[in-house]
Amino acid sequence: MRTQLLSLGVAIGATFALFGAPSQANCVANPPTQSNTTFPASLTGKLAYHSYVNYGDGTSQLFIYDFAARTLQQVSQPTWGIQDPMNAVFSPDGKWLAFMGITNNAWNVFFWQVGSSNMPINLTNSTGQTRNEDPKFSTDGKSLLFKQNGDVMQAALSYTSSGPVFTSIVNLTRTAPAVENSMPFPTPDGTAVYYADGTGANMGLYKQTIGSTSKVAFDTPTGLATYYPIVRADGTVFYARWHDATSQADQIYTKLNPGDTPNQLSLNDCNSNNSDPSPVNGTNYVFFSSTTAGGYQLYLGDASTGQRWSLSQFGVNSDTTRAKLGSNYYAGGATPAAQQIGLLSQGKPASASSSYSSSLGPAYAFDGNTTSTRWDSVEGVAGTQWLMVDLGSTRTITGVDLYWDAGAKVYSIQTSNDGVNWTNIYSTTNGVSYGHVALANLKGSGRYVRMVGTQRATQWGYSLDEMQVWGY
Structure with missing residues (x-):
């Protein structure tokens, strides 16, 4: 059993079979490994994982194996200045990797743009003894759950031109330091969160409705540490649990409902630790770590048949001196909206009902600079004013970010296919005087998008440092 899991969460779940699996299974002593051929x-996605010699020795590094390209890449770099990066998870669209690592003597949560040479972005910016760990994305990618000093936090995400930022953080559990909550994972519909409660042999799994502090026991066997919940898209929960209190060997289990009997998967080796499962949505496959070969190595298993394949053929397990853990698989099979969502407006043609001067024209609200350039309308009797961007073609609009220098108390976001007939997709009578406003979950379409202000929130005109239109 990996003792660091008693104080530090890692990542990802195991599996019930989708199609007619037996209600119960058992581990197998020294299960055979299937032929590489x-x-x-069908697995052509990407697998992220971390590897180290010994936990906490500063050797942990992040890797991505691309099954389509057949390439293995160490993505963490010394220039990052991050000690022990680990527990990486892909965003639902596969564009970002969230992970935990140490900077300024504290565990922090970082985002790295997959495939880029950019430095990771520190989302938590903690120092000292603060611990930010176990990041997990919501299904829609609009929030991130993580552990902070023994509580489960939910942070709302905004994807700006400078990268992801937290726009708010809510403490969901509020029990620390009396009770340690860790390793959160949201349900597919985002209404609840599973997490581990307690430490050591007293660690069990609970399910809590988001927005409420009430929780129900999901699996809390006496004397058997139970942790690491991961939820497949069909709602099945995969997790690790001790096989028995004597050996304390990790085994992968599944359950669908709190009242169900735990299902110990037949891909488990009874004589080794089996942990960190990462299920492949829509299939019975699950990536996981096992000590069958002597140290933690990565395998693929079939939860319905118990078959196991080593990832050694891909070079993943070539360095046997290092443990491979924290696997997370991105299949590339997100919904079209999630796959293609992005910033649509930057650098596109812009116009406005008025501008205070040529140096404060509408184009400056779409130049990617959220602090130093801006559009200003006329001042004084500004009345109704608008700022518009031409996206070039009809697009689906999912969000708008407004960086107000001088805000509107009453305004609307409108879309149009022809620039003449307009449809409201958002409106408010309680706008802010200044600052960043993220309008998420919008539903609209059009070639043209505009902000229409009808009542100022300051004595000045309307002024936007930046207006960002998101969608696909």
Whole structure:
């Protein structure tokens, strides 16, 4: 059993079979490894994981194996200045990798843009003894759950031109330091969160409705540490649990409902630790770590048949001196909206009902600078004013970010296909005087998008440092 899990969460779940699995399974002593030639060809996504010699020795590094390109890459770099990066998870669209690591003597949560040479972005910016760990995305990618000093936090995400930022953080559990809550994972519909409660042999799994502090026990066997919940898209929860109190060996279990009997998967080796499962949505496959070969190595398993394939053929397990853990698989099969969502407006043609001067024209609200350039309308009797961007073609609009220098108390966001007929997709009578406003979950479409202000929130005109239109 990996003792660091008693104080530090890692990542990802195991699996019930989707199609007619038996209600109960059992571990197998020294299960056979399938031939490399039978490795499922349907798996063409990317697998992230971390590798270290010994936990906490400063050797942990992040890797991505690309099954389509057949390439293995160490993505963490010395220039990052981050000690022990680990527990990486892909965003639902595969564009970002969230992970935990140490800077300024504290565990922090970082975002790295997949495939880029950019430095990771520190989202938590903690120092000293603060611990920010176990990041997990919501299904829509609009929030991130993580552990902070023994409580489960939910942070709302905004994807700006400078990268992701937290726009708010809510403490969901509020029990620390009396009770340690860790390793959160949201339900697919985002209404609840699973997490581990307690430490050591007293660690069990609970399910809590988001917005409420009430929780129900999901799996809390006496004397058997139970932790690491991961939820597949169909709602099945995968997690690790001790096989028995004597050996304390990790085994992968699944359950769908709190009242169900835990299902110990037959892909488990009874004589080793089996942990950190990462299920592949829509299939019975699950990536996981196992000590069958002597140290933690990565495998693929079939939860319905118990078949196991080693990832050694891909070079993933080539360095046997290092443990491989925290696997997370991105299949590339997100919904079209999630796959293609992005910033649509930057650098696009812009116009406005008025401008205070040529140096404060509408184009400056779409130049990617959220602090030093801006559009200003006329001042004084500004009345109704608008700022518009031409996206070039009809697009689906999912969000708008407004960086107000001088705000509107009453305003609307409108879309149009022809620039003549307009549809409201958002409106408010309680706008802010200044600052960043993220309008998420919008539903609209059009080639043209505009902000229409009808009542100022200051004595000045309307002024936007930046207006960002998001969608696909």
